[in-house]
Amino acid sequence: MPLPDTLKLVKDFSRPSIAFAIARAPKSNQIFLGSSDFKVSAGDLTATKFEPKDLYAHASYVTGVALAGETLVSGGYDGKLTWWDTKNAKAIRSVEAHAKWVRKVVASPDGKRIASVADDMLCKIWDAEAGKLIHTLKGHEEKTPTFFVSMLYTVAYSVDGKYLATADKVGHVVIWDATTGKELSSVEAPTMYTWDPKARMHSIGGVRSVAFSPDSKWLAVGGTGKIGNIDHLEAKARVEVFDWQAKKQVAEFVADKSQGIVNRLEFAKDGSWLLGAGGAGEGFLIFMDVAGKKIIKQEKAPMHVHDFVLSDAADSLVLAGHNKVSQYKLG
Amino acid sequence: MLIALPAFRFSPCRSRPPMRTLCFATVAVLGFCAFGQTRAAELLPNNRPIEVVIDHYGDTLLKTDEITAGPQADDATLIRRLTLDLVGRIPTTAETDEYVKSKEPQKRAKLIDRLIASPGFVRHQASQFDVMLNNTVAGGDARKGTVRDYLAAALKEGKSWDKIFRELMLPNEADPKQKGASEYLRGRLTDADKLTNDVSVAFFGVNVSCAQCHDHPLVADWKQDHFFGMKSFLARTYDAGGFLAEREAGLIKFKPAKGVERSAKLMFLTGTEVKTDTLRELSKDEQKKEKEFTDKSKANKTAPPAPAFSARAKLVDLALKPGESEFFARSIVNRLWHRFLGAGLVNPLDQMHSENPPAMPELLTWLARDVAANGYDLKRLTRGIVMSKTYSRSSVNTSQSLPASKYFAIAKLKPMTPLQLATSLKIATADPTTFDNLKPDEFEKRIESLESAARGFAGSIAQPTDDFQIGVGEALLFSNSDRAIKEFLNDSGGTLLGKVKTLKDNGEIADLMVKTVFGRAAKVEERTAIAEYLQKRNDRPLEAQKHVLWALVTSAEFRFNY
């Protein structure tokens, strides 16, 4: 796997909107974006001028795009999941998937399932082809301990597709059997949730990203640290890694040069490093050595990063975020 | 030159002009000239004692406007006022008696000198300056001390006001004698606008925060250029791993209410600019260096090196330079005047500009000139003010009307600060004989320990501001809180109540209580009322005595510095 210090910015594209979600077919230069202009768009990374074309729209922010084979599934704040045939450029179906705002949409590694999470605190597993609801996973409280509405921010599959992880505002992380939908384990990352009863009486943070190690033993969980002034994302980026079966934390990373929240995590396919991306007023990339319990590299990103796609060979990284899409290479 | 302004008041920072037509010439003057620079020849000579000059100008104004000043305060009142003002507490009965009885012609000067030389003076003035500097800003590293710690150490050493200003603005974090000074800036680094305004208000008597968004509509002296000019001196300061650091360069741009974006200069309130080629954004290399310094500071726990060009140092130098130092000098004069007289020569304290002139402009100018020429010696200025007859007037007023505040014809009531009140309560409720026969340093130590014991309760009293309204919360606290009773109304050994319960005669009890609490003899009506109250409750004398003490210490006469 390429080493983190070979990271190099290739191209940087300005966008008029905020890109919240990005998907890319393996070995393709076409990327799909879900953005704050409600649109799902497709763009060609190799084009001289990067001008993504709008494919279709949701009725609000698009927060998740996932590819299952040639089918693109998107989800957004309108609570809907839309299936789109990328080959023939036409809509397949639109489903009233969740009662509240959808926060993330992912595809299982084998492309047969779609998982979505939303602020109705449910994770739903769908048949990627037929669009039918297979499981509804209930494992997160609708209200926080102080009686406010909670949010279910993120979901990820393990590499072998056997497990799913979901994580919420208060730092509760649940690991599920992806096939049966049964809850297998849970871990807590309460540091990533700051509830301030004294100065401002509301909260900030939450676990925003989860990623399984390639052998599925570890689950990395990303957010931010405890915050004093919750008007701002003023703490340093934070990642905790758990042996989720033993319910033990195995590593903890506080990225001292990276202020903000970790919106996305992914392990390199050989497990030699873990990449986290996110931001606050600015953006960052963090490479971590989990076994060695140390941060390998912190790099300033061109913008607050909301999502990224990392190629299987980890030689190509495309970031999507606040008014920008950035392309990097490694190795 | 002084400009005569019409008598109408108008509100600053209003978005629409007032309905009444106001005619006044908008004078575009530099703030410097706006003080109505009185020619030196018109002022009293600089070798006069401060108190003589104060009384001269004060009496002149009274005469011109045909206002009769009230009489001088009596000795008991004066020692109470001086003790509260200088060392933050009421005098003990013994101190009062000695002063009142003394026939020494210079007794007042001797009293003042004794109080100023005592450790209590340093403690009290440090508290007062701490409040003045508005150091309720949160945050702070206990290991770095507090600003109040620094002030106490600085005042103990007799540091002058310009030195204190310099050390607060350019603290040497390695100097143990300046421990706590850095916290003044550090607590304000997350908000450059607040830092700018706090510094302007505290040291220059100028609140330009309105001018942040637009030129001050009615104060010609204060434009956006002034606000951003000041900010430019301060905005390069940042926190490097817990230490104060300053960038080599910086540029503030601002959008005026009308017109295109402008770049701010390093411009002081007088309009004087510091020319520099550092008015630019930091280069990438410089940004990198900044990061390195921050990391190094954190690692080595030392402050990063000062920049070759320090905008903040330039501000300090400029503000103290002869010809530029009027703001600085006038502000400290006004602040100390306000502290002792109960109102400033200019009010509000942060509106020292040409459209808010003092009633005694020559006095302010003379005092400012004097304090600057004498090394900004705070003790000297303090002494001069409290030696004046203007200061020592009585606050008693029995006529139907009160002369306007600006004449200082009648002394103003000053509500006690939380610490003054709590400490004074400790003294007033102690058995007065426990202060007898103490050697001076034993006495001072006793006072200091009473003060420390009082700090807890002081936390439940509000800090007075101008036009302070005492809320019903304070009355409820004294009326119904357990703590107030426990702290001040217990009759254990060494307390006034402990002494009182050994007395048999209700009249005697009344006399002792009034004398101890009010510092004066009881009036006939008072003795009668107290004796009656006690008599009615002779089945529970101890409780009744507590009630009487309560009534005395919660009364207005005790609560105020009159």
Add this chain to the structure above:
Amino acid sequence: MPRNFFCGSTDHALTRRSFLGAATFAGIGAATGMSSLNALAAPDLAKDLKKNQKRVILLWLAGGASQLETWDPKPGAVTGGPFRAIPTDVPGIHISELMPEMAKRMKTTCIIRGLDTKNGDHGGGAKLMTRGRRDESGVKYPDLGAVVAREMGRAESKVPDYVTFYSQTEGRISGDSGFLGSRYAPMELTSGNSPEFLKRLDGINELDHQQRADLRDMFSKQFSREHSSNTLASHNEAYERVRGIMASETLFDITKEPQKIRDKYGKTQLGEQALIARRLVEAGVPFVRVARAWWDSHGQNFETHQEMVPELDHVMATLTDDLKERGLLDDVMIVTLAEFGRTPGINSSLGRDHFASAWSMSMTGGGIKGGSVYGKTDDKGQKVIAEEVNAANLFATIYSALGINPHKNYYVGARPIPLVDPGAEPIKSVVG
């Protein structure tokens, strides 16, 4: 009817007061004669005035709630954020989807969308929006609470006139009675829901408590005969009010409410304080401010509003229903207001910053015309394009709806001070 207290000369400034034999007098600069005004009001006149005593509950959204996530959503605009707009029970009016309960109650509420108040800093904005004008150097204007307390408070009242709750530590602003003096200064609750020290201690009986206070009074009055200052007057006022305030202790006791009602308001601090506010206005307290701090979402604006707006929505709807059921909604006005709104522009932390050029507030009940919207902002919410409102005419409107003449004068010394900035007119179309 205009009242001319003084002939205008300073010498006779206090003639009225001394004529009434008041033992204390405030110095020049106070609104002299204010307390005596109440005593002067003839009993029948007082009854008439107080017959429909209007009261106000101000929900102060400290820190600046976002108008785009509450009363003036712009879904689909680049500045609109992710939350959509929902229709309400008034055709044509849409509010944020974060407020579904108030959407069913828009018939009771008037939204002002065209606020342009120009002051985007917390301190200055708060001063402006609590008083309806900026302070001058030399005149300290009373805030809304003090004015309503002054206009609606009853001289012999056993309840406080002006109560404020501000329990969080951020941005805390005290109520301020300005030149109206200590009589109308608020009772401030900054920790807990009940004023401290309302209960007489066990070690003293009722009679002694009273007579001990009388003794204290004697000493103070004697001192006050020979001294004068506003602060001195406030000290005496404070003690005079103790017994009256002590009697109102049960009003603050939320356990006196049936559990069903408590459950409706919910377990959050805002819910509990709103319930206490209802108890207070029901007992005749003219003005209660409940501050909900702290909305200053410079980062993570959407997460913060997603968390906080539903609470506001629910509590406000519950309070509206509760007042209606008790027949109080015509007499009690619920106001939501803040120091400013938030920028249409969304920053990199997905936050919104301070914005005073085009923002919203609401008024419910209390003489306001429900089901109305006044003011229009452009499609991105960046500026007001119709029916602009500033702080002065907002306050003129509030006073007018409460039955207070906004153009009446108070007097500071001999100087008449109109209740609102001269020239400011109430919005006639929303005053019911």
